[in-house]
Amino acid sequence: MTERVRVLHVDDEPGFAELAAEFLEREDDRIEVVTATSAADGLDVLADEPVDCVVSDYDMPGRNGIEFLEAVRGDHPELPFVLFTGKGSEEVASDAFSAGATDYLQKEGGTDQYTLLANRVLNYVETAAAEAQRKRQLNAIEAAQEGISILDEDGEFIYVNEAYTDLYGYDREEMLGEHWELVYPDDEVSFGSDVVLSAVDEHGSWGGESVGERADGTTFVENHTVAATDAGELVCTVRDISDRKQRERALAALHDAATDLEAADSEAAVYEVLLEAAEDILEFDLVAVDVEVDGALVQKAWTLDLDTEGYWEETPLEEDTFATRAYNRQETIVADDLRAYDITPADPEYRSALTVPIGDHGTFQAVSRETTAFDDADRELTELLVGHAREALEGLARERELRSRTEALERQNARLEEFATIVSHDLRAPLNVADGRLELAAEDCDSEHIQVVQRSLDRMDALITDTLALARQGQLVTDTESVSVGSVAEECWGRLTTGDAELEVVEGGTVAADPQRLQQVVENLARNAIEHGGSGVNVRVGVTDDGFYVADDGPGIPAADRVEVFERGFTTSDDGTGYGLAIVAEIADAHGWSVSVGDSDSGGARIDVVTADSDETGGEGDGDETAESDASGSVDA
Known part of the structure; x- marks a missing residue:
């Protein structure tokens, strides 16, 4: 104990009180004495100042030492109180202890009595502090939600808090003195001794899960810790984790x-x-x-x-x-x-x-x-x-929705395939006959009408080819793969009659598409740019954040025609069928894409294809180009 110890000394003789204070403070420099000459003055001091111990005379006017003690105990039941008197007797000593005195000393001659008094005061103060700490700890243990118990060296309960007794369903008196086996099922007792106590003996503590048994015989899973103290006792903590388990x-x-x-x-x-x-x-x-x-x-x-x-x-x-x-x-x-x-x-x-x-x-x-x-x-x-x-x-x-859509797609594709078959066989067969007969007629006679008929037959063949493309390319796409737009553009360019036209590809992007149909789209767009862009047109193919585009530096497409260009039969050429861009729109629709027309940065036409399911398009884009798209009686309570 290193803190100051404040002692209240009450004695009706001021000289003796001051002398005793001086000797006590000399005995130990931790002691600080406050004096009072009556019980009333002493109570005033206790009311205003903190005091660690009271030393009081017995025979005092007004209220004697025992009456003073009784008054002190009303507000300070644990405060050390030493009755220090020169007129004592066995009867006074008995009354003092009955009233709650900590000790009783008689005044004697010489200074040794102050040494004895100082030692007693220090011991009582230290003991009181330790007891107060112990009570605080016990109060904290009692207030703890965890069950806490202490076992002696024989494994018997010497302390259990309220949470512990509630957990097992016993009264405190029923548990104290009982062996720890009381709270274990019979088939778990060996676990307690062989596992838990063995671990405590070897390591000083154990923690884990065990099975506890309540007073009514029911069991529960518990989180359990056991630790040994220096005195050989065991401190146990228990928490019911049945709900968690x-x-x-x-x-x-x-x-x-x-x-x-x-x-x-x-x-x-x-x-x-x-x-x-x-x-x-x-x-x-x-x-x-x-x-x-x-x-x-x-x-x-x-x-x-x-x-x-x-x-x-x-x-x-x-x-x-x-x-x-x-x-x-x-x-x-x-x-x-x-x-x-x-x-x-x-x-x-x-x-x-x-x-x-x-x-x-x-x-x-x-x-x-x-x-x-x-x-x-x-x-x-x-x-x-x-x-x-x-x-x-x-x-x-x-x-169900996917199956329904798939079945609808299959039916639609089947109808388109049936139509394509009719066009391919039922129309081409008589067309081929007419073409052959015309060739024979040209051998027999020379007429200006034969050339006109031949051009008509060629146009019919082109129409049939484009119609087949519309039918087959318009079938809805169900399987796609990642395809490089740049690679497709270069491959398509090699199949076209390009003359002085030039292709510029902005690489680095892919889209999820049917590869063959994507080629048809790019090829039709490039052919359209070549046919309408004029001699030496520059065709630029690039990738955007949401699709790709084909742009040129030709005359462009008038704003009034930008919707109709994708309709079947729309053409500004005497030789065109009007199906090139219509096929592009059909293929885009089959993929779930959208197509729009705008102006390129160089003043020509730019056609953007927005792919709803496109991959991340890592291309650098067209720089100055920007994409332009329009784009009760039951259980019920």
Whole structure:
């Protein structure tokens, strides 16, 4: 102890009080003495100043030492109090100790008495401080949420806090003096001795999970620590983690249920897995799934075993039930006592309910015949399970939509292929006959009409070729791959009659496309630029953030014609079929792309293709060029 020790010395003889104070302070420089000449003055000092110990005479006017002690104990029950008197007796000493005195000393001659008094004062103050600290610690232990116990060297309880007794269901008196085996199941006692105590003997402490047994024989999983003290005692802390372990098991089981839900191939299968998980994992007894059908909730699955089929009726969304509330508000509703609500449950025996919306699909509801049957953990786990079911149902809906779209695409593509077959065979056959007959006629006679007919037949052949291209290229694209626009442009340029025209490619970008149809697009756009751009036209192919473009420095396309250029048959050339850009539009539409016309930076035409599913286009772009595109009777409570 290094802090100052303040001693209040009360004696009706001022000279003796001052002398005693001087000798006490000489005995130990930690001691500081405050004097008072009466009990009343002493009480005033105690009321105004902190004091560590009181030394008082017995025979004083007004109020004697024992009466003063009794007054002190009213406000300071633990303060050390030494009755130091020259007129004492065994009777006075007995009364002093009965009143709560810490010690009783008689005044004697000489200075040795002050040495004795100083030592006693210091010891009592140190003991009181240690006791106060111990009580604070015990109070903290008592207030702790963890169960705490202390065992002696024989393994018997010498202290248990309230949390410990509550945890095991005993009274404090029932546990004190009992062996630690009291709180272990018989088949776990060997674990306590062979594992826990062995680890404490070897390492000084042990921590882990063990199984505890309550007074009623039930068991629980506990987080348990045991540590040895220098005195050979064992300090144990225990926390019930059964809820946590149960939640961990439930989460693991719900993970498996989520896998089963994902694998479900129908709504009925989803509902079946949902109900099984609610029963087996969440341990709900009465569960139902209502599905929204034409503005009403219709019960599609339930766990009740009822013989009356007509009992299950649909509930219009306008009616006020917990199921319709949860669905309309898209929020979870927990009702602890159904009798406290205006809503009448389907069965009067139902007392509480937990209702969770399954998105736009419907609701999941669990009911119980007990009040407050569903806690926060039930709500959390149920929302997690229902969320997995909602995702499974949405996945099935997406699969149905995808199948429907795929079937529609296949039917459309089949019709286009049938049309292409008719055009290819039924039209080309008579055209070939006419072309052959015309050649024979030209050998027999020389007529100006033969050349006119030949041009007409050639135009018909070109129309048939373009019509076939329209039919086949317009078939919707179902499979794509990443294709380099620059590589396609250079390959197409090599197949065209380009004359003095020049190609400039901005490399570095790809798009997701059908490779052959992308070639057709780029080739048609390049051919259009060459045919309409004039001699020596410069054709620039580049990649944008959302697609690609083909631009030239020719005369451009008038604003009035920029919509019609993609229509079938539109052409400004006497020899054109008007299908070149129409085929571009058809292929773009088959990919889900869009096409638009604008001005290039050099004043010519620029056609942009915006690809909805394009890859990241890492090209540097066209610099100055910028893209221009327009672009109740149920479980329900």
